[in-house]
Amino acid sequence: MPKTPALATDCIIRDGAGRVLLVRRKYEPFKGVYALPGGFVEIGETVEEACRREVREEAGVDIGALQLVGVYSDPQRDPRGHTVSVAYLVRLPGEVTPHVGDDAAAAEWVEDWRKHALAFDHGQILADAEDLADTLP
Amino acid sequence: MPKTPALATDCIIRDGAGRVLLVRRKYEPFKGVYALPGGFVEIGETVEEACRREVREEAGVDIGALQLVGVYSDPQRDPRGHTVSVAYLVRLPGEVTPHVGDDAAAAEWVEDWRKHALAFDHGQILADAEDLADTLP
Numbered sequence: 001m002p003k004t005p006a007l008a009t010d011c012i013i014r015d016g017a018g019r020v021l022l023v024r025r026k027y028e029p030f031k032g033v034y035a036l037p038g039g040f041v042e043i044g045e046t047v048e049e050a051c052r053r054e055v056r057e058e059a060g061v062d063i064g065a066l067q068l069v070g071v072y073s074d075p076q077r078d079p080r081g082h083t084v085s086v087a088y089l090v091r092l093p094g095e096v097t098p099h100v101g102d103d104a105a106a107a108e109w110v111e112d113w114r115k116h117a118l119a120f121d122h123g124q125i126l127a128d129a130e131d132l133a134d135t136l137p
Numbered sequence: 138m139p140k141t142p143a144l145a146t147d148c149i150i151r152d153g154a155g156r157v158l159l160v161r162r163k164y165e166p167f168k169g170v171y172a173l174p175g176g177f178v179e180i181g182e183t184v185e186e187a188c189r190r191e192v193r194e195e196a197g198v199d200i201g202a203l204q205l206v207g208v209y210s211d212p213q214r215d216p217r218g219h220t221v222s223v224a225y226l227v228r229l230p231g232e233v234t235p236h237v238g239d240d241a242a243a244a245e246w247v248e249d250w251r252k253h254a255l256a257f258d259h260g261q262i263l264a265d266a267e268d269l270a271d272t273l274p
Contacts, residue, residue, distance in 0.1 A: 002177045004144040040139045047210040073184040082180045
């Protein structure tokens with residue numbers, strides 16, 4: 001198999017009031033900074049399975065149907081090396097309480113993500129997800 | 138960087154009459170069979186750039202705006218190993234004549250792709266792309 005960019009997935013989890021479930025990164029790069037829950041896809045799992053697994057591992061919640069938001073592939077978007085992320089949007093009731101996992105420093109509902117610094121290109125992904133959410137029934 | 142599935146891209150090119158531009162594969166797997174133009178993403182290029190490059194290399198045409206169709210990641214979809222493909226839809230005038238490149242055995246407009254055997258999961262990708270095309274203005 002040829003060597004290709006690394007493959008990752010990120011998840012935009014919104015509640016009915018427009019809050020977003022974010023994690024604080026436990027490790028570099030962007031240690032301590034808010035980020036979308038997500039991570040690398042493992043060989044042998046679908047991207048959707050990887051997304052659900054990462055959200056469960058980092059934020060302790062189970063998510064349902066995933067809506068594709070976009071594919072983010074700028075070679076500079078991750079300082080560790082070229083990483084392509086597939087972003088999904090999911091709706092979760094705000095009453096669901098996240099439980100931070102071993103891979104994150106915090107997991108919490110955030111009222112207005114635009115007020116915070118965000119890791120990687122996650123601000124752009126969140127903006128795109130909001131545009132998509134506005135078009136959904 | 139962790140080892141993740143290989144990353145590829147495939148392109149659904151339709152003309153105004155619903156014809157689809159397909160290539161015949163020059164190499165195994167699926168040698169001689171119709172397939173969407175596409176291939177592996179190189180480190181340092183975006184997925185969109187890879188899509189345009191592969192279409193140019195295999196079918197000799199330049200394509201414009203790409204519309205994301207889906208991300209196909211079943212671990213069994215490529216017999217060579219776990220390969221995730223990002224599929225894009227593009228519209229091209231039917232008067233454009235493809236010119237087969239070194240990496241393909243043929244490149245041609247196909248009237249009804251449902252009448253032919255297709256490589257990989259390209260039948261599913263084409264069906265999804267048609268559904269998407271029906272929703273576009």
